[in-house]
Amino acid sequence: xxxxxxxxxxxxxxxxxxxxxxxxxxxxxxxxxxxxxxxxxxxxxxxxxxxxxxxxxxxxxxxxxxxxxxxxxxxxxxxxxxxxxxxxxxxxxxxxxxxxxxxxxxxxxxxxxxxxxxxxxxxxxxxxxxxxxxxxxxxxxxxxxxxxxxxxxxxxxxxxxxxxxxxxxxxxxxxxxxxxxxxxxxxxxxxxxxxxxxxxxxxxxxxxxxxxxxxxxxxxxxxxxxxxxxxxxxxxxxxxxxx
Numbered sequence: 057x058x059x060x061x062x063x064x065x066x067x068x069x070x071x072x073x074x075x076x077x078x079x080x081x082x083x084x085x086x087x088x089x090x091x092x093x094x095x096x097x098x099x100x101x102x103x104x105x106x107x108x109x110x111x112x113x114x115x116x117x118x119x120x121x122x123x124x125x126x127x128x129x130x131x132x133x134x135x136x137x138x139x140x141x142x143x144x145x146x147x148x149x150x151x152x153x154x155x156x157x158x159x160x161x162x163x164x165x166x167x168x169x170x171x172x173x174x175x176x177x178x179x180x181x182x183x184x185x186x187x188x189x190x191x192x193x194x195x196x197x198x199x200x201x202x203x204x205x206x207x208x209x210x211x212x213x214x215x216x217x218x219x220x221x222x223x224x225x226x227x228x229x230x231x232x233x234x235x236x237x238x239x240x241x242x243x244x245x246x247x248x249x250x251x252x253x254x255x256x257x258x259x260x261x262x263x264x265x266x267x268x269x270x271x272x273x274x275x276x277x278x279x280x281x282x283x284x285x286x287x288x289x290x291x292x293x294x295x296x297x298x299x
Contacts, residue, residue, distance in 0.1 A: 057095065059180045061277020062165045065091070065284050069161050072288025073154045081153055083287040088157060091280055092164040103163030110159050115152040122148050179266050188266045189259070197245055204244040208237045 057065075072084050092100035122129070128139030129147040169177050178191050212218045218226050218233055226233075253259060273281075 057168060057276045057280070058272075058274055059169065059177050060182050061273050061281060062168060063181065064273075064277070065280045066161055066165050068281060068284035068288060070158055072284060073157050076288065076290075080287070080290055081150075081157065083290045084284075085153075085157060087280075087283045087287045088161050088164065090283075092160070095168050096164060099167055100164060103160055103167055106163050107156055107160040111152060111156045114155065115148065118148045118152065119145070175265075185263060185266065189262050192262060192266070193258075197248070200244055200248055201241050204241045205237050208240045209233070212236060 069084055069088060073081065076084060089100075092103060096103070122144040123141050126133075127141050127144055129143040131147075132139030132143055174195050175192060178188050178195075181188065209218075212229075212233060213220055218229050
């Protein structure tokens with residue numbers, strides 16, 4: 057599978073997930089699970105675990121808000137009807153299922169190309185040069201921010217302001233940590249954009265480095281894209297049919 061096909065496949069699944077419910081989501085889940093199983097094998101469980109770690113807290117929070125506190129679905133609130141907690145629960149389930157599908161899909165696509173580098177992935181995309189430049193520079197800033205956060209945490213621990221483990225001291229000094237991380241991240245990113253990139257002539261060098269490696273869609277790309285499109289169309293059919 058090529059990066060271009062993977063991106064288009066992900067876009068089709070995400071679009072299908074936003075317009076599908078019930079049987080449509082089941083069809084999309086089947087496609088994504090089949091993709092993960094055939095492309096990743098047992099590594100798919102890693103992406104599944106990561107998606108669960110992201111979605112379980114979010115789904116719990118949504119249940120507390122919509123079912124426990126609000127007690128009505130958004131459609132019922134907009135219509136001005138009393139509503140019920142069952143409808144609110146169904147709303148949370150559908151939203152959580154869509155988000156879990158998207159998170160798991162992104163994890164599976166990223167794992168499919170984890171034998172390469174992000175630079176190589178972007179280089180093989182058929183996209184405008186400006187888009188490629190923006191993607192590479194954004195990835196570079198993400199790593200810069202990660203390093204800035206790590207250095208800030210280490211400095212605050214060394215200064216005795218916070219501790220490495222969970223503690224009441226961390227709770228009281230949490231705002232100091234947030235402020236320090238924010239200031240360090242902004243300073244680091246500004247210095248890189250203002251000094252490092254112009255000195256290294258990064259923007260001028262990116263053009264030749266990113267050109268000339270685009271690949272056409274393969275038969276595997278067309279296969280998975282067709283499955284995603286069919287599942288999305290099936291999902292829209294079920295929405296129309298039940299409406």
